[in-house]
Amino acid sequence: MASNPLHLLEPKDCALLLVDQQAGLAFGVGSIDRQALMNNVVALAKTATVFGLPVVASTSATKVYSGPLMPAVKSALPGIEPIDRRSMNVWEDEKARDAVLATGRGRLIVSGLLTEACVTFAVLSALSTGLEVYVVGDACGGLTPASHELALSRMEAAGAHLTSWIQVLLEMQRDWTRHETYDGARAIVETHAGGYGIGLAYARDMIRPA
Secondary structure (H helix, E strand, O other), X not given: OOOOOOOOOOXXXXXXXXXXXXXXXXXXXXXXXXXXXXXXXXXXXXHHHHOOOOEEEXXXXXXXOOOOEOHHHHHOOOOOXXXXXXXXXXXXXXXXXXXXXXXXXXXXXXXXXXXXXXXXXXXXXXXXXXXXXXXXXXXXXXXXXXXXXXXXXXXXXXXXXXEOXXXXXXXXXXXXXXXXXXXXXXXXHHHHOHHHHHHHHHHHHXXXXX
C-alpha cells in the first residue's frame, strides 16, 4: 500500500489518524507547552479538513481518566466521531484499525498522545502492515522532552517519517495559485503559524499593487 517516499505528500494519498487527543492525557505532557501543542493539533486538523483528507480519531479510557476528544480539536473536525477503545494500541482495536485501513490511503499522517505509548505503538503497527507513516512531531506530546525524542527516534528508525504540521500544510498546498485550497490554507497559516502568519496577514492588508 505504501507509495514512493521520494514523492511529496499529496492529499489524495493521505489519511490522518488522531490518537487520544484528550485532556486527561494532555495534563501529563511535559515535552512541549500545552497551549502550543493544542495550537498545532488544531492546525493539523484544519489542514486535513481543507485538503479533504479522511480522518480517523480514536480515544481511550474516556469514562475513567482521559475524557473526551478535546473540544477545540473536535470543532476543527465537523462530523468526525471518535472511536473509543480499551487497548493502548489503535491497531489492536479492530474497529479503529479497520477504519484506518478502510480509507484506502497508503500514507498515514499521525498525531497523538502520548508519544511514548499510544503514538509509538500505532505507528510501529501501521508500518508493519505496509503503510507509509508520517509522524507530526510537534502535534504529539510526551511525558518529558527526552522520552518524546527517544520515541520519535525509535519510530524513525523503524521507517516512519518525521514532520511538522506546517510542513504538512505547505507540502500539500505547494503552490499558492491552487485556488481551491488557497483561502483555507492561508487562513490556517494566519491563525496558527505565529510570525509567518502575521507576515502573511500584513502582506495581504498592507502591500498593494501601485
